[in-house]
Amino acid sequence: MRSPIAEALAYLEALPGVAHKTAACVLVFSARTTTTMPVDIHLFRVADRLGLARHDGKLTPRVREAVISQLLAHGADVALAHFVFLLVGRTTCTAGTPACSACFIRQDCHHANSPHRNKEDQR
Incomplete structure:
Protein backbone atom coordinates (compact mmCIF):
# COMPACT_ATOMS: atom_id res chain seq x y z
CA MET A 1 0.00 0.00 0.00
CA ARG A 2 1.33 3.43 -0.94
CA SER A 3 1.57 6.28 1.52
CA PRO A 4 -0.85 9.20 1.27
CA ILE A 5 2.02 11.41 0.07
CA ALA A 6 2.96 8.93 -2.68
CA GLU A 7 -0.68 8.82 -3.72
CA ALA A 8 -0.92 12.61 -3.72
CA LEU A 9 2.27 12.85 -5.77
CA ALA A 10 0.93 10.35 -8.32
CA TYR A 11 -2.39 12.20 -8.47
CA LEU A 12 -0.75 15.58 -9.04
CA GLU A 13 1.65 14.19 -11.67
CA ALA A 14 -1.34 12.77 -13.55
CA LEU A 15 -2.76 16.26 -14.02
CA PRO A 16 -2.09 17.86 -17.43
CA GLY A 17 1.13 19.87 -17.43
CA VAL A 18 2.23 18.79 -13.94
CA ALA A 19 5.56 17.00 -13.68
CA HIS A 20 7.40 15.79 -10.59
CA LYS A 21 9.02 19.12 -9.69
CA THR A 22 5.72 21.01 -9.60
CA ALA A 23 3.93 18.21 -7.77
CA ALA A 24 6.72 17.97 -5.21
CA CYS A 25 6.70 21.78 -4.72
CA VAL A 26 2.99 21.63 -3.94
CA LEU A 27 3.51 18.85 -1.40
CA VAL A 28 6.62 20.31 0.23
CA PHE A 29 5.43 23.89 0.51
CA SER A 30 1.72 23.37 1.15
CA ALA A 31 1.50 19.96 2.84
CA ARG A 32 4.95 20.26 4.49
CA THR A 33 5.87 16.74 3.44
CA THR A 34 9.36 15.49 4.24
CA THR A 35 9.31 12.39 2.05
CA THR A 36 9.94 13.94 -1.36
CA MET A 37 11.48 17.09 -2.74
CA PRO A 38 11.49 19.09 -5.94
Whole structure:
Protein backbone atom coordinates (compact mmCIF):
# COMPACT_ATOMS: atom_id res chain seq x y z
CA MET A 1 0.00 0.00 0.00
CA ARG A 2 1.33 3.43 -0.94
CA SER A 3 1.57 6.28 1.52
CA PRO A 4 -0.85 9.20 1.27
CA ILE A 5 2.02 11.41 0.07
CA ALA A 6 2.96 8.93 -2.68
CA GLU A 7 -0.68 8.82 -3.72
CA ALA A 8 -0.92 12.61 -3.72
CA LEU A 9 2.27 12.85 -5.77
CA ALA A 10 0.93 10.35 -8.32
CA TYR A 11 -2.39 12.20 -8.47
CA LEU A 12 -0.75 15.58 -9.04
CA GLU A 13 1.65 14.19 -11.67
CA ALA A 14 -1.34 12.77 -13.55
CA LEU A 15 -2.76 16.26 -14.02
CA PRO A 16 -2.09 17.86 -17.43
CA GLY A 17 1.13 19.87 -17.43
CA VAL A 18 2.23 18.79 -13.94
CA ALA A 19 5.56 17.00 -13.68
CA HIS A 20 7.40 15.79 -10.59
CA LYS A 21 9.02 19.12 -9.69
CA THR A 22 5.72 21.01 -9.60
CA ALA A 23 3.93 18.21 -7.77
CA ALA A 24 6.72 17.97 -5.21
CA CYS A 25 6.70 21.78 -4.72
CA VAL A 26 2.99 21.63 -3.94
CA LEU A 27 3.51 18.85 -1.40
CA VAL A 28 6.62 20.31 0.23
CA PHE A 29 5.43 23.89 0.51
CA SER A 30 1.72 23.37 1.15
CA ALA A 31 1.50 19.96 2.84
CA ARG A 32 4.95 20.26 4.49
CA THR A 33 5.87 16.74 3.44
CA THR A 34 9.36 15.49 4.24
CA THR A 35 9.31 12.39 2.05
CA THR A 36 9.94 13.94 -1.36
CA MET A 37 11.48 17.09 -2.74
CA PRO A 38 11.49 19.09 -5.94
CA VAL A 39 14.45 18.19 -8.14
CA ASP A 40 15.40 20.66 -10.82
CA ILE A 41 18.53 20.88 -12.94
CA HIS A 42 20.32 22.99 -10.32
CA LEU A 43 19.76 20.51 -7.50
CA PHE A 44 20.63 17.69 -9.90
CA ARG A 45 23.96 19.32 -10.85
CA VAL A 46 24.96 20.30 -7.30
CA ALA A 47 24.09 16.86 -5.88
CA ASP A 48 26.26 15.25 -8.54
CA ARG A 49 29.22 17.55 -7.91
CA LEU A 50 28.93 17.01 -4.16
CA GLY A 51 29.01 13.26 -4.81
CA LEU A 52 25.55 12.65 -3.34
CA ALA A 53 24.16 10.98 -6.43
CA ARG A 54 26.05 10.03 -9.56
CA HIS A 55 24.42 9.93 -12.96
CA ASP A 56 25.19 9.91 -16.66
CA GLY A 57 24.02 13.47 -17.23
CA LYS A 58 20.34 12.69 -17.63
CA LEU A 59 17.72 13.59 -15.05
CA THR A 60 15.76 10.34 -15.24
CA PRO A 61 13.14 9.27 -12.67
CA ARG A 62 15.63 6.72 -11.29
CA VAL A 63 18.32 9.37 -10.83
CA ARG A 64 15.78 11.81 -9.37
CA GLU A 65 14.76 9.22 -6.78
CA ALA A 66 18.42 8.50 -5.95
CA VAL A 67 19.06 12.21 -5.38
CA ILE A 68 15.99 12.48 -3.16
CA SER A 69 16.94 9.33 -1.23
CA GLN A 70 20.47 10.56 -0.60
CA LEU A 71 19.35 13.97 0.62
CA LEU A 72 16.64 12.52 2.84
CA ALA A 73 19.08 9.92 4.20
CA HIS A 74 21.35 12.77 5.29
CA GLY A 75 18.48 14.27 7.27
CA ALA A 76 18.04 17.27 5.01
CA ASP A 77 15.29 19.76 5.78
CA VAL A 78 13.47 19.34 2.48
CA ALA A 79 12.33 22.94 1.95
CA LEU A 80 15.63 24.41 3.11
CA ALA A 81 17.66 21.95 1.00
CA HIS A 82 15.61 22.87 -2.06
CA PHE A 83 16.37 26.58 -1.59
CA VAL A 84 20.07 26.07 -0.77
CA PHE A 85 20.67 23.80 -3.76
CA LEU A 86 18.77 26.21 -6.00
CA LEU A 87 20.79 29.16 -4.71
CA VAL A 88 24.14 27.40 -5.04
CA GLY A 89 23.24 26.03 -8.47
CA ARG A 90 22.28 29.47 -9.78
CA THR A 91 25.12 31.46 -8.24
CA THR A 92 28.35 29.51 -7.80
CA CYS A 93 27.84 25.94 -9.00
CA THR A 94 26.78 26.97 -12.47
CA ALA A 95 26.63 24.69 -15.46
CA GLY A 96 29.43 26.28 -17.46
CA THR A 97 32.34 27.09 -15.19
CA PRO A 98 31.49 26.78 -11.52
CA ALA A 99 33.04 29.31 -9.13
CA CYS A 100 34.36 26.66 -6.75
CA SER A 101 36.77 29.01 -4.98
CA ALA A 102 33.83 31.27 -4.01
CA CYS A 103 31.49 28.47 -2.89
CA PHE A 104 30.66 28.10 0.80
CA ILE A 105 30.34 24.29 0.52
CA ARG A 106 33.59 23.70 -1.41
CA GLN A 107 35.24 21.89 1.52
CA ASP A 108 32.60 19.13 1.19
CA CYS A 109 32.49 19.10 -2.61
CA HIS A 110 33.98 16.26 -4.63
CA HIS A 111 34.11 18.44 -7.75
CA ALA A 112 35.83 21.41 -6.08
CA ASN A 113 38.39 19.12 -4.43
CA SER A 114 39.16 16.94 -7.43
CA PRO A 115 42.75 17.07 -8.72
CA HIS A 116 41.43 18.00 -12.17
CA ARG A 117 39.52 20.96 -10.74
CA ASN A 118 42.53 22.17 -8.73
CA LYS A 119 44.64 22.27 -11.90
CA GLU A 120 41.95 24.39 -13.58
CA ASP A 121 41.95 26.84 -10.65
CA GLN A 122 45.74 27.27 -10.89
CA ARG A 123 45.58 28.62 -14.45
